[in-house]
Amino acid sequence: MCGIIGYVGEHQAVPVILDGLRRLEYRGYDSAGLAVMGAETIEVLRAAGKLANLEELAFDQPPRGSVGVGHTRWATHGAPTEANAHPQVDADGHIAVVHNGILENYADLRRELLDQGVPLASDTDTELIAQLLGRATGSLFERVEAVLSRLVGQFAVVAVSRDEPNTVVAFRNGPPLVVGVGDDEMIVASDVVALLHRTKRVIYLENGDIAVVHQHEAHIHNDGRAVDRPVETLDWDAGRMDKGGFRHYMLKEIHEQPDAIRNTVRAYLNADRTAVNLGDLGFDHDRLAEVRRIHLVACGTSWHACLVGKFLIERLTGLPTEVDYGSEYRYREPLVGPDVLVVGVTQSGETADTLAAMELGKDAGALLGTICNVRGSSSWRMAQARMLTQAGPEIGVASTKAFTTQLVAMVLLALALRQVRGLSDGTDTEIIRQLLRLPLAIEQAIEGSEEAYDQATQLLAEATDSLFLGRGCLYPIALEGALKLKEISYLHAEGYPAGEMKHGPIALLTEGFPIVTVAPATPTREKLLGNLMEVRARGAVVIAVAEREAADVAQVADIVLPIPAVDRLLQPIVTTIPLQLLAYRVAVELGLDVDQPRNLAKSVTVE
Ligand code: M6R
Numbered sequence: 001m002c003g004i005i006g007y008v009g010e011h012q013a014v015p016v017i018l019d020g021l022r023r024l025e026y027r028g029y030d031s032a033g034l035a036v037m038g039a040e041t042i043e044v045l046r047a048a049g050k051l052a053n054l055e056e057l058a059f060d061q062p063p064r065g066s067v068g069v070g071h072t073r074w075a076t077h078g079a080p081t082e083a084n085a086h087p088q089v090d091a092d093g094h095i096a097v098v099h100n101g102i103l104e105n106y107a108d109l110r111r112e113l114l115d116q117g118v119p120l121a122s123d124t125d126t127e128l129i130a131q132l133l134g135r136a137t138g139s140l141f142e143r144v145e146a147v148l149s150r151l152v153g154q155f156a157v158v159a160v161s162r163d164e165p166n167t168v169v170a171f172r173n174g175p176p177l178v179v180g181v182g183d184d185e186m187i188v189a190s191d192v193v194a195l196l197h198r199t200k201r202v203i204y205l206e207n208g209d210i211a212v213v214h215q216h217e218a219h220i221h222n223d224g225r226a227v228d229r230p231v232e233t234l235d236w237d238a239g240r241m242d243k244g245g246f247r248h249y250m251l252k253e254i255h256e257q258p259d260a261i262r263n264t265v266r267a268y269l270n271a272d273r274t275a276v277n278l279g280d281l282g283f284d285h286d287r288l289a290e291v292r293r294i295h296l297v298a299c300g301t302s303w304h305a306c307l308v309g310k311f312l313i314e315r316l317t318g319l320p321t322e323v324d325y326g327s328e329y330r331y332r333e334p335l336v337g338p339d340v341l342v343v344g345v346t347q348s349g350e351t352a353d354t355l356a357a358m359e360l361g362k363d364a365g366a367l368l369g370t371i372c373n374v375r376g377s378s379s380w381r382m383a384q385a386r387m388l389t390q391a392g393p394e395i396g397v398a399s400t401k402a403f404t405t406q407l408v409a410m411v412l413l414a415l416a417l418r419q420v421r422g423l424s425d426g427t428d429t430e431i432i433r434q435l436l437r438l439p440l441a442i443e444q445a446i447e448g449s450e451e452a453y454d455q456a457t458q459l460l461a462e463a464t465d466s467l468f469l470g471r472g473c474l475y476p477i478a479l480e481g482a483l484k485l486k487e488i489s490y491l492h493a494e495g496y497p498a499g500e501m502k503h504g505p506i507a508l509l510t511e512g513f514p515i516v517t518v519a520p521a522t523p524t525r526e527k528l529l530g531n532l533m534e535v536r537a538r539g540a541v542v543i544a545v546a547e548r549e550a551a552d553v554a555q556v557a558d559i560v561l562p563i564p565a566v567d568r569l570l571q572p573i574v575t576t577i578p579l580q581l582l583a584y585r586v587a588v589e590l591g592l593d594v595d596q597p598r599n600l601a602k603s604v605t606v607e
Contacts, residue, residue, distance in 0.1 A: 009185020078123025090134025349377025
């Protein structure tokens with residue numbers, strides 16, 4: 001959740017750290033801080049609120065030094081105040097620590113330190129790590145080794161010590177850490193986006209690793225032994241990470257969907273684009289052919305992609321498919337074994353709950369796959385078979401292009417399963433043809449109708465509650481539309497299967513209540529229109545996502561957000577676009593921070 005950076009190199013640390021934190025801010029943005037190794041002391045700057053406050057603090061008299069650490073926080077222990085911001089230091093101010101994660105034995109450690117008379121200056125679990133390191137003896141590496149066994153929970157930590165002015169030490173158990181290898185510098189970070197513009201050569205740290213990082217080298221130990229970790233080269237383009245002339249990352253990312261989808265489709269097709277290339281998917285053909293059941297595990301928006309995936313996979317392959325929240329799977333004792341394909345679906349590849357669910361599947365002998373947007377992430381490295389959605393870096397906290405490429409990946413996965421089960425026929429080539437045309441349909445959906453969006457935006461911006469309705473595999477799209485609206489506009493919105501309205505939610509309706517519905521041409525559209533008549537009869541105002549030419553929808557809906565007609569299997573992807581644009585416009589209309597909505601963070605690396 002938090003963003004971490006550590007620097008040791010040729011240059012002044014503060015500009016590098018602030019630049020890195022700016023790129024990491026989407027991981028947490030309620031306070032920020034940095035520490036730089038000065039000639040005799042470690043200088044610490046911290047500020048509550050957005051990174052801009054820290055930048056202002058550092059602007060006039062930036063601490064000078066070429067070794068340091070920085071942090072942007074998503075609060076767990078203690079309010080987002082200056083005192084609780086990171087870096088946290090030990091009692092003597094000799095050691096400074098930045099941390100992502102949660103210490104589960106926080107209360108015990110805190111009591112122990114207080115009993116020993118250690119003055120604690122914050123409510124954080126991070127300070128406990130700094131204090132423990134300060135009370136241990138030896139080099140910083142030896143102190144980390146000594147303290148590591150005392151820490152229970154999930155953590156990624158970067159520390160500096162006044163006694164070792166040319167060293168940064170990083171250690172992890174859970175949340176990710178990478179070491180960027182530059183020409184005359186090393187950068188440790190929680191996320192490659194912090195260092196991509198400086199180097200593309202990275203070392204991924206594994207759980208239990210302690211990395212002692214100097215300007216030209218990094219020594220890594222795990223469980224008392226020196227270990228070699230490969231230097232990998234990233235293929236992401238740092239240039240894709242600015243706003244590219246758009247007002248917000250979210251809007252830019254909505255507009256990037258035609259390309260993201262095109263790239264994802266093409267990445268997994270054979271040369272003449274008539275079939276899925278299983279080799280590229282990383283699946284062992286025989287092992288995949290043994291699969292009898294599928295479990296899809298994910299959180300948030302990625303979970304909605306799984307709900308659509310269940311429809312697609314069951315319809316196209318006949319394989320029973322279950323969908324679980326990552327946070328629920330391991331606690332429900334799922335019936336999982338070697339005949340199951342468990343797929344962790346995650347944009348970041350770092351969502352703690354999804355990773356834990358995948359771990360459970362792996363331990364039970366299931367074939368483990370992931371649909372993920374970050375090569376080299378934890379889910380990527382854990383899985384036996386991987387599909388990389390080719391969305392590129394997604395910075396806006398509200399997921400857009402990652403979601404639609406996940407939906408594309410679900411179609412490709414279903415096609416792959418058909419292939420290994422010998423089910424492929426003309427249907428497959430037709431689906432592929434439709435997939436190849438999809439980017440154009442997405443472009444048309446993005447074009448939309450200015451007037452309709454203006455009306456719909458006004459309606460929602462003035463409301464306090466709304467309901468999103470869909471049926472079949474468009475019900476998950478209603479859920480996704482409602483999530484998008486609530487996470488960036490803070491308006492209450494719920495998704496429902498349209499047929500459920502009269503079993504309770506219809507009681508909510510009053511004059512002018514907004515209902516948003518996903519209504520492209522399907523065999524159940526007539527039934528949906530019947531449901532809409534019922535809500536209109538009770539005063540609701542209906543905003544429908546439907547084909548421009550759908551006269552039957554136009555008769556029932558007050559506002560139509562237009563989409564082009566596409567094959568039924570691809571309707572979930574195309575109908576998502578207007579709901580993204582609507583949520584975006586409402587948030588802008590309300591003057592809210594679209595890319596960094598309150599209380600959220602892009603990557604949820606704690607349980
Ligand atoms: O990185 P992941 O896909 O695993 O993230 C899962 C959710 O945290 C994420 O989709 C979240 O719901 C987004 N903010 C939705 O826009």
